[in-house]
Amino acid sequence: MKLAVVGATGLVGREIIKVLEEKQIEISEFYPVASERSKDKVIIYRNKEYKCITPDDLLTKDIDIAIFSAGSRVSEIYAPLLADKGIYVIDNSSQWRMYKNIPLVVPEINPETITKNTKIIANPNCSTIQMVLALSRLHKEYKLKEIVVATYQSVTGSGMKGILQLASEKKGELINRYYPHPIEQNCLPHAGDFLENRYTTEEMKLINETHKIFNDYSIHISPTAVRVPVIGGHSEAIHAVFEKDLEIKNVYDILNDTPGVKVLDKIEEFVYPMPIYSRGKNEVFVGRIRKDLFDDKAINIWVVADNLRKGAATNAVQIAEYIMEKM
Known part of the structure:
Protein backbone atom coordinates (compact mmCIF):
# COMPACT_ATOMS: atom_id res chain seq x y z
CA MET A 1 0.00 0.00 0.00
CA LYS A 2 1.16 3.52 -0.81
CA LEU A 3 -0.02 5.92 1.88
CA ALA A 4 0.23 9.60 2.81
CA VAL A 5 -0.46 11.27 6.15
CA VAL A 6 -1.52 14.88 5.60
CA GLY A 7 -0.81 16.92 8.72
CA ALA A 8 2.00 14.58 9.73
CA THR A 9 3.63 17.06 12.12
CA GLY A 10 0.46 17.77 14.12
CA LEU A 11 -0.87 16.07 17.26
CA VAL A 12 -3.18 13.67 15.44
CA GLY A 13 -0.82 13.21 12.50
CA ARG A 14 1.96 12.04 14.80
CA GLU A 15 -0.49 9.70 16.51
CA ILE A 16 -1.56 8.25 13.16
CA ILE A 17 2.07 7.42 12.41
CA LYS A 18 2.42 5.74 15.83
CA VAL A 19 -0.68 3.62 15.23
CA LEU A 20 0.56 2.60 11.77
CA GLU A 21 3.86 1.53 13.34
CA GLU A 22 2.19 -0.39 16.16
CA LYS A 23 -0.07 -2.25 13.74
CA GLN A 24 2.96 -2.99 11.51
CA ILE A 25 0.96 -2.20 8.41
CA GLU A 26 2.92 -2.94 5.26
CA ILE A 27 3.44 0.33 3.39
CA SER A 28 5.53 0.27 0.24
CA GLU A 29 5.63 4.06 -0.16
CA PHE A 30 5.08 6.52 2.69
CA TYR A 31 4.61 10.28 2.31
CA PRO A 32 4.39 12.60 5.33
CA VAL A 33 2.67 15.81 4.25
CA ALA A 34 2.80 19.15 6.04
CA SER A 35 2.51 22.87 5.40
CA GLU A 36 5.02 24.85 3.36
CA ARG A 37 6.81 26.00 6.53
CA SER A 38 7.35 22.37 7.58
CA LYS A 39 8.49 21.18 4.16
CA ASP A 40 11.57 18.92 4.39
CA LYS A 41 11.06 18.41 8.12
CA VAL A 42 12.13 14.84 8.90
CA ILE A 43 9.56 12.31 10.11
CA ILE A 44 10.66 8.91 11.39
CA TYR A 45 8.50 5.96 10.35
CA ARG A 46 9.61 2.42 11.20
CA ASN A 47 13.17 3.59 11.83
CA LYS A 48 13.45 5.28 8.44
CA GLU A 49 13.66 9.01 7.76
CA TYR A 50 11.15 10.69 5.46
CA LYS A 51 11.10 14.36 4.50
CA CYS A 52 7.76 16.15 4.60
CA ILE A 53 6.26 17.26 1.32
CA THR A 54 3.48 19.80 0.76
CA PRO A 55 -0.11 19.03 -0.29
CA ASP A 56 0.69 20.39 -3.76
CA ASP A 57 3.62 17.96 -3.98
CA LEU A 58 1.29 15.12 -2.98
CA LEU A 59 -0.87 15.73 -6.05
CA THR A 60 2.01 14.47 -8.19
CA LYS A 61 2.42 11.20 -6.26
CA ASP A 62 0.92 7.81 -7.06
CA ILE A 63 -0.71 6.70 -3.80
CA ASP A 64 -3.60 4.51 -2.68
CA ILE A 65 -4.78 6.18 0.54
CA ALA A 66 -4.34 9.62 2.12
CA ILE A 67 -5.25 10.17 5.76
CA PHE A 68 -5.97 13.85 6.39
CA SER A 69 -5.60 15.61 9.72
CA ALA A 70 -4.67 19.14 8.71
CA GLY A 71 -7.88 21.06 9.30
CA SER A 72 -11.02 21.69 7.30
CA ARG A 73 -9.55 24.15 4.81
CA VAL A 74 -6.82 21.77 3.62
CA SER A 75 -9.37 18.96 3.36
CA GLU A 76 -11.80 21.15 1.44
CA ILE A 77 -9.18 21.99 -1.18
CA TYR A 78 -7.16 18.81 -1.55
CA ALA A 79 -9.45 15.89 -0.69
CA PRO A 80 -11.56 16.27 -3.88
CA LEU A 81 -8.44 16.64 -6.03
CA LEU A 82 -7.06 13.35 -4.73
CA ALA A 83 -10.45 11.63 -4.86
CA ASP A 84 -10.80 12.61 -8.52
CA LYS A 85 -7.58 10.66 -9.14
CA GLY A 86 -9.12 7.53 -7.58
CA ILE A 87 -7.30 7.90 -4.26
CA TYR A 88 -9.14 7.03 -1.05
CA VAL A 89 -9.18 9.99 1.34
CA ILE A 90 -9.87 9.48 5.06
CA ASP A 91 -10.56 12.87 6.59
CA ASN A 92 -10.31 13.71 10.29
CA SER A 93 -11.68 17.23 9.94
CA SER A 94 -15.33 18.24 10.16
CA GLN A 95 -15.35 19.37 6.51
CA TRP A 96 -17.14 16.40 4.90
CA ARG A 97 -18.93 14.72 7.80
CA MET A 98 -22.45 15.90 7.09
CA TYR A 99 -22.40 15.58 3.30
CA LYS A 100 -25.12 13.10 2.38
CA ASN A 101 -23.04 11.15 -0.14
CA ILE A 102 -19.96 10.86 2.10
CA PRO A 103 -19.92 8.07 4.70
CA LEU A 104 -19.21 8.91 8.34
CA VAL A 105 -17.56 5.75 9.58
CA VAL A 106 -16.82 3.93 12.81
CA PRO A 107 -15.50 0.60 11.48
CA GLU A 108 -17.05 -1.48 14.26
CA ILE A 109 -20.48 -0.03 13.44
CA ASN A 110 -21.00 0.91 9.78
CA PRO A 111 -18.06 -0.11 7.54
CA GLU A 112 -20.50 -1.24 4.86
CA THR A 113 -21.15 2.42 4.00
CA ILE A 114 -17.74 2.44 2.30
CA THR A 115 -17.91 1.26 -1.31
CA LYS A 116 -15.52 1.08 -4.24
CA ASN A 117 -17.03 4.33 -5.49
CA THR A 118 -16.56 6.05 -2.13
CA LYS A 119 -13.35 8.05 -2.33
CA ILE A 120 -13.81 10.46 0.59
CA ILE A 121 -14.57 8.90 3.96
CA ALA A 122 -15.17 11.10 7.00
CA ASN A 123 -13.85 10.28 10.46
CA PRO A 124 -16.37 11.32 13.16
CA ASN A 125 -15.58 13.72 15.98
CA CYS A 126 -13.70 12.20 18.91
CA LEU A 308 -6.17 11.24 19.88
CA ARG A 309 -6.36 7.46 19.51
CA LYS A 310 -9.80 5.89 18.98
CA GLY A 311 -11.20 9.40 18.78
CA ALA A 312 -9.04 10.17 15.74
CA ALA A 313 -5.90 8.27 14.69
CA THR A 314 -6.91 4.69 15.48
CA ASN A 315 -10.33 5.05 13.88
CA ALA A 316 -8.75 6.50 10.72
CA VAL A 317 -6.19 3.71 10.48
CA GLN A 318 -8.92 1.11 11.00
CA ILE A 319 -10.77 2.63 8.05
CA ALA A 320 -7.57 2.37 5.98
CA GLU A 321 -7.24 -1.30 6.98
CA TYR A 322 -10.82 -1.95 5.90
CA ILE A 323 -10.18 -0.33 2.52
CA MET A 324 -7.01 -2.39 2.06
CA GLU A 325 -8.86 -5.61 2.84
CA LYS A 326 -12.22 -5.06 1.15
CA MET A 327 -11.65 -2.65 -1.72
Whole structure:
Protein backbone atom coordinates (compact mmCIF):
# COMPACT_ATOMS: atom_id res chain seq x y z
CA MET A 1 0.00 0.00 0.00
CA LYS A 2 1.16 3.52 -0.81
CA LEU A 3 -0.02 5.92 1.88
CA ALA A 4 0.23 9.60 2.81
CA VAL A 5 -0.46 11.27 6.15
CA VAL A 6 -1.52 14.88 5.60
CA GLY A 7 -0.81 16.92 8.72
CA ALA A 8 2.00 14.58 9.73
CA THR A 9 3.63 17.06 12.12
CA GLY A 10 0.46 17.77 14.12
CA LEU A 11 -0.87 16.07 17.26
CA VAL A 12 -3.18 13.67 15.44
CA GLY A 13 -0.82 13.21 12.50
CA ARG A 14 1.96 12.04 14.80
CA GLU A 15 -0.49 9.70 16.51
CA ILE A 16 -1.56 8.25 13.16
CA ILE A 17 2.07 7.42 12.41
CA LYS A 18 2.42 5.74 15.83
CA VAL A 19 -0.68 3.62 15.23
CA LEU A 20 0.56 2.60 11.77
CA GLU A 21 3.86 1.53 13.34
CA GLU A 22 2.19 -0.39 16.16
CA LYS A 23 -0.07 -2.25 13.74
CA GLN A 24 2.96 -2.99 11.51
CA ILE A 25 0.96 -2.20 8.41
CA GLU A 26 2.92 -2.94 5.26
CA ILE A 27 3.44 0.33 3.39
CA SER A 28 5.53 0.27 0.24
CA GLU A 29 5.63 4.06 -0.16
CA PHE A 30 5.08 6.52 2.69
CA TYR A 31 4.61 10.28 2.31
CA PRO A 32 4.39 12.60 5.33
CA VAL A 33 2.67 15.81 4.25
CA ALA A 34 2.80 19.15 6.04
CA SER A 35 2.51 22.87 5.40
CA GLU A 36 5.02 24.85 3.36
CA ARG A 37 6.81 26.00 6.53
CA SER A 38 7.35 22.37 7.58
CA LYS A 39 8.49 21.18 4.16
CA ASP A 40 11.57 18.92 4.39
CA LYS A 41 11.06 18.41 8.12
CA VAL A 42 12.13 14.84 8.90
CA ILE A 43 9.56 12.31 10.11
CA ILE A 44 10.66 8.91 11.39
CA TYR A 45 8.50 5.96 10.35
CA ARG A 46 9.61 2.42 11.20
CA ASN A 47 13.17 3.59 11.83
CA LYS A 48 13.45 5.28 8.44
CA GLU A 49 13.66 9.01 7.76
CA TYR A 50 11.15 10.69 5.46
CA LYS A 51 11.10 14.36 4.50
CA CYS A 52 7.76 16.15 4.60
CA ILE A 53 6.26 17.26 1.32
CA THR A 54 3.48 19.80 0.76
CA PRO A 55 -0.11 19.03 -0.29
CA ASP A 56 0.69 20.39 -3.76
CA ASP A 57 3.62 17.96 -3.98
CA LEU A 58 1.29 15.12 -2.98
CA LEU A 59 -0.87 15.73 -6.05
CA THR A 60 2.01 14.47 -8.19
CA LYS A 61 2.42 11.20 -6.26
CA ASP A 62 0.92 7.81 -7.06
CA ILE A 63 -0.71 6.70 -3.80
CA ASP A 64 -3.60 4.51 -2.68
CA ILE A 65 -4.78 6.18 0.54
CA ALA A 66 -4.34 9.62 2.12
CA ILE A 67 -5.25 10.17 5.76
CA PHE A 68 -5.97 13.85 6.39
CA SER A 69 -5.60 15.61 9.72
CA ALA A 70 -4.67 19.14 8.71
CA GLY A 71 -7.88 21.06 9.30
CA SER A 72 -11.02 21.69 7.30
CA ARG A 73 -9.55 24.15 4.81
CA VAL A 74 -6.82 21.77 3.62
CA SER A 75 -9.37 18.96 3.36
CA GLU A 76 -11.80 21.15 1.44
CA ILE A 77 -9.18 21.99 -1.18
CA TYR A 78 -7.16 18.81 -1.55
CA ALA A 79 -9.45 15.89 -0.69
CA PRO A 80 -11.56 16.27 -3.88
CA LEU A 81 -8.44 16.64 -6.03
CA LEU A 82 -7.06 13.35 -4.73
CA ALA A 83 -10.45 11.63 -4.86
CA ASP A 84 -10.80 12.61 -8.52
CA LYS A 85 -7.58 10.66 -9.14
CA GLY A 86 -9.12 7.53 -7.58
CA ILE A 87 -7.30 7.90 -4.26
CA TYR A 88 -9.14 7.03 -1.05
CA VAL A 89 -9.18 9.99 1.34
CA ILE A 90 -9.87 9.48 5.06
CA ASP A 91 -10.56 12.87 6.59
CA ASN A 92 -10.31 13.71 10.29
CA SER A 93 -11.68 17.23 9.94
CA SER A 94 -15.33 18.24 10.16
CA GLN A 95 -15.35 19.37 6.51
CA TRP A 96 -17.14 16.40 4.90
CA ARG A 97 -18.93 14.72 7.80
CA MET A 98 -22.45 15.90 7.09
CA TYR A 99 -22.40 15.58 3.30
CA LYS A 100 -25.12 13.10 2.38
CA ASN A 101 -23.04 11.15 -0.14
CA ILE A 102 -19.96 10.86 2.10
CA PRO A 103 -19.92 8.07 4.70
CA LEU A 104 -19.21 8.91 8.34
CA VAL A 105 -17.56 5.75 9.58
CA VAL A 106 -16.82 3.93 12.81
CA PRO A 107 -15.50 0.60 11.48
CA GLU A 108 -17.05 -1.48 14.26
CA ILE A 109 -20.48 -0.03 13.44
CA ASN A 110 -21.00 0.91 9.78
CA PRO A 111 -18.06 -0.11 7.54
CA GLU A 112 -20.50 -1.24 4.86
CA THR A 113 -21.15 2.42 4.00
CA ILE A 114 -17.74 2.44 2.30
CA THR A 115 -17.91 1.26 -1.31
CA LYS A 116 -15.52 1.08 -4.24
CA ASN A 117 -17.03 4.33 -5.49
CA THR A 118 -16.56 6.05 -2.13
CA LYS A 119 -13.35 8.05 -2.33
CA ILE A 120 -13.81 10.46 0.59
CA ILE A 121 -14.57 8.90 3.96
CA ALA A 122 -15.17 11.10 7.00
CA ASN A 123 -13.85 10.28 10.46
CA PRO A 124 -16.37 11.32 13.16
CA ASN A 125 -15.58 13.72 15.98
CA CYS A 126 -13.70 12.20 18.91
CA SER A 127 -16.47 12.55 21.48
CA THR A 128 -19.00 11.07 19.05
CA ILE A 129 -16.91 7.99 18.33
CA GLN A 130 -16.61 6.85 21.92
CA MET A 131 -20.29 7.47 22.66
CA VAL A 132 -21.69 5.65 19.63
CA LEU A 133 -19.31 2.72 20.01
CA ALA A 134 -20.33 2.22 23.64
CA LEU A 135 -24.02 2.35 22.72
CA SER A 136 -24.00 0.63 19.32
CA ARG A 137 -24.81 -2.95 20.30
CA LEU A 138 -27.25 -1.81 22.99
CA HIS A 139 -29.02 0.24 20.31
CA LYS A 140 -29.38 -2.87 18.15
CA GLU A 141 -30.81 -4.86 21.05
CA TYR A 142 -33.04 -2.32 22.79
CA LYS A 143 -33.46 0.61 20.33
CA LEU A 144 -32.25 3.96 21.63
CA LYS A 145 -34.88 6.57 22.33
CA GLU A 146 -32.94 9.31 24.13
CA ILE A 147 -29.38 10.19 25.13
CA VAL A 148 -28.40 12.79 27.70
CA VAL A 149 -24.63 13.21 27.71
CA ALA A 150 -22.15 15.47 29.48
CA THR A 151 -18.63 15.36 28.08
CA TYR A 152 -15.43 16.17 29.96
CA GLN A 153 -13.04 16.84 27.12
CA SER A 154 -9.26 16.91 27.34
CA VAL A 155 -7.32 20.00 26.28
CA THR A 156 -5.64 17.78 23.68
CA GLY A 157 -8.88 18.12 21.73
CA SER A 158 -7.96 21.77 21.16
CA GLY A 159 -4.54 20.88 19.76
CA MET A 160 -1.23 22.33 20.89
CA LYS A 161 -2.78 25.70 21.78
CA GLY A 162 -4.90 24.12 24.51
CA ILE A 163 -2.01 22.05 25.80
CA LEU A 164 0.29 25.09 25.89
CA GLN A 165 -2.22 27.18 27.83
CA LEU A 166 -2.60 24.47 30.46
CA ALA A 167 1.18 24.00 30.66
CA SER A 168 1.83 27.72 31.02
CA GLU A 169 -0.83 28.12 33.74
CA LYS A 170 0.64 25.20 35.67
CA LYS A 171 3.88 27.20 35.75
CA GLY A 172 2.05 30.30 36.94
CA GLU A 173 2.57 32.09 33.65
CA LEU A 174 -0.01 34.25 31.88
CA ILE A 175 1.01 33.47 28.31
CA ASN A 176 -0.31 31.25 25.54
CA ARG A 177 -3.95 32.10 26.30
CA TYR A 178 -6.20 30.12 23.96
CA TYR A 179 -9.39 29.65 25.96
CA PRO A 180 -11.39 32.70 27.12
CA HIS A 181 -10.73 31.75 30.77
CA PRO A 182 -8.04 29.91 32.75
CA ILE A 183 -8.18 26.13 32.25
CA GLU A 184 -5.88 25.05 35.09
CA GLN A 185 -8.02 24.05 38.10
CA ASN A 186 -11.11 24.99 36.11
CA CYS A 187 -13.86 23.51 33.93
CA LEU A 188 -15.22 25.43 30.97
CA PRO A 189 -18.81 24.62 29.92
CA HIS A 190 -17.74 25.66 26.47
CA ALA A 191 -16.10 23.15 24.11
CA GLY A 192 -16.23 24.38 20.53
CA ASP A 193 -17.84 27.61 19.34
CA PHE A 194 -21.22 28.93 20.46
CA LEU A 195 -24.00 28.87 17.87
CA GLU A 196 -27.23 30.84 17.52
CA ASN A 197 -29.21 28.05 19.21
CA ARG A 198 -26.95 28.48 22.31
CA TYR A 199 -25.38 25.07 21.83
CA THR A 200 -21.73 24.68 20.84
CA THR A 201 -20.28 23.13 17.71
CA GLU A 202 -19.01 20.19 19.78
CA GLU A 203 -22.50 19.60 21.15
CA MET A 204 -24.13 19.72 17.74
CA LYS A 205 -21.58 17.24 16.40
CA LEU A 206 -22.74 14.76 19.05
CA ILE A 207 -26.31 15.15 17.82
CA ASN A 208 -25.84 15.26 14.05
CA GLU A 209 -23.06 12.68 13.77
CA THR A 210 -24.79 10.15 16.01
CA HIS A 211 -27.93 10.36 13.88
CA LYS A 212 -25.93 9.81 10.70
CA ILE A 213 -23.78 6.94 12.01
CA PHE A 214 -26.77 5.05 13.39
CA ASN A 215 -28.90 6.11 10.40
CA ASP A 216 -31.59 6.88 12.96
CA TYR A 217 -32.81 10.46 13.22
CA SER A 218 -35.49 9.67 15.80
CA ILE A 219 -33.07 9.56 18.77
CA HIS A 220 -33.38 12.58 21.07
CA ILE A 221 -29.90 13.75 22.11
CA SER A 222 -29.20 16.41 24.76
CA PRO A 223 -25.47 17.17 25.07
CA THR A 224 -23.36 19.46 27.26
CA ALA A 225 -19.69 19.67 26.29
CA VAL A 226 -17.16 20.71 28.94
CA ARG A 227 -13.43 21.39 28.55
CA VAL A 228 -11.37 20.11 31.51
CA PRO A 229 -7.68 20.46 32.51
CA VAL A 230 -6.82 16.89 31.53
CA ILE A 231 -4.30 15.43 29.11
CA GLY A 232 -5.04 11.87 28.16
CA GLY A 233 -8.61 11.45 27.02
CA HIS A 234 -12.24 12.47 26.95
CA SER A 235 -14.79 11.25 29.50
CA GLU A 236 -18.57 11.12 29.12
CA ALA A 237 -21.42 10.65 31.58
CA ILE A 238 -24.19 9.09 29.50
CA HIS A 239 -27.84 8.58 30.40
CA ALA A 240 -29.42 6.39 27.72
CA VAL A 241 -33.12 5.62 27.43
CA PHE A 242 -34.32 2.72 25.29
CA GLU A 243 -37.66 1.53 23.96
CA LYS A 244 -37.51 -1.78 25.86
CA ASP A 245 -36.97 -2.75 29.50
CA LEU A 246 -33.33 -3.51 30.26
CA GLU A 247 -31.82 -6.53 32.00
CA ILE A 248 -28.61 -5.27 33.60
CA LYS A 249 -26.82 -8.63 33.19
CA ASN A 250 -27.63 -8.54 29.49
CA VAL A 251 -26.30 -4.97 29.31
CA TYR A 252 -22.97 -6.19 30.74
CA ASP A 253 -22.89 -9.12 28.32
CA ILE A 254 -23.60 -6.88 25.33
CA LEU A 255 -20.94 -4.35 26.34
CA ASN A 256 -18.40 -7.13 26.89
CA ASP A 257 -19.17 -8.43 23.39
CA THR A 258 -18.97 -5.02 21.69
CA PRO A 259 -15.84 -4.85 19.48
CA GLY A 260 -13.51 -2.04 20.54
CA VAL A 261 -15.08 -1.70 23.99
CA LYS A 262 -13.45 -2.76 27.26
CA VAL A 263 -15.56 -2.90 30.41
CA LEU A 264 -13.86 -1.65 33.60
CA ASP A 265 -16.48 -1.89 36.30
CA LYS A 266 -15.39 -3.37 39.63
CA ILE A 267 -16.53 -0.67 42.02
CA GLU A 268 -15.67 -2.75 45.10
CA GLU A 269 -12.03 -2.50 43.95
CA PHE A 270 -12.40 1.12 42.75
CA VAL A 271 -11.93 0.00 39.16
CA TYR A 272 -13.55 2.30 36.60
CA PRO A 273 -12.41 4.13 33.47
CA MET A 274 -10.23 7.21 33.87
CA PRO A 275 -8.53 9.39 31.25
CA ILE A 276 -5.15 8.83 32.89
CA TYR A 277 -5.62 5.12 32.20
CA SER A 278 -6.90 5.50 28.63
CA ARG A 279 -3.96 7.55 27.38
CA GLY A 280 -2.19 5.83 24.51
CA LYS A 281 -4.76 3.03 24.30
CA ASN A 282 -7.05 2.21 21.39
CA GLU A 283 -10.14 0.91 23.21
CA VAL A 284 -13.23 2.70 24.46
CA PHE A 285 -13.56 2.04 28.19
CA VAL A 286 -16.96 1.71 29.86
CA GLY A 287 -17.74 1.58 33.58
CA ARG A 288 -20.11 2.75 36.35
CA ILE A 289 -22.78 0.69 34.56
CA ARG A 290 -26.08 0.93 36.40
CA LYS A 291 -29.77 0.81 35.73
CA ASP A 292 -31.66 4.03 36.27
CA LEU A 293 -33.43 4.04 39.64
CA PHE A 294 -36.65 5.45 38.21
CA ASP A 295 -36.85 4.04 34.70
CA ASP A 296 -36.49 0.35 33.76
CA LYS A 297 -35.73 1.39 30.19
CA ALA A 298 -32.71 3.56 31.09
CA ILE A 299 -29.09 3.11 32.12
CA ASN A 300 -26.25 5.37 33.22
CA ILE A 301 -22.69 4.67 32.10
CA TRP A 302 -19.28 6.36 32.21
CA VAL A 303 -17.28 6.22 28.97
CA VAL A 304 -13.61 7.17 28.51
CA ALA A 305 -11.29 7.06 25.49
CA ASP A 306 -8.07 8.64 24.29
CA ASN A 307 -9.39 11.28 21.91
CA LEU A 308 -6.17 11.24 19.88
CA ARG A 309 -6.36 7.46 19.51
CA LYS A 310 -9.80 5.89 18.98
CA GLY A 311 -11.20 9.40 18.78
CA ALA A 312 -9.04 10.17 15.74
CA ALA A 313 -5.90 8.27 14.69
CA THR A 314 -6.91 4.69 15.48
CA ASN A 315 -10.33 5.05 13.88
CA ALA A 316 -8.75 6.50 10.72
CA VAL A 317 -6.19 3.71 10.48
CA GLN A 318 -8.92 1.11 11.00
CA ILE A 319 -10.77 2.63 8.05
CA ALA A 320 -7.57 2.37 5.98
CA GLU A 321 -7.24 -1.30 6.98
CA TYR A 322 -10.82 -1.95 5.90
CA ILE A 323 -10.18 -0.33 2.52
CA MET A 324 -7.01 -2.39 2.06
CA GLU A 325 -8.86 -5.61 2.84
CA LYS A 326 -12.22 -5.06 1.15
CA MET A 327 -11.65 -2.65 -1.72
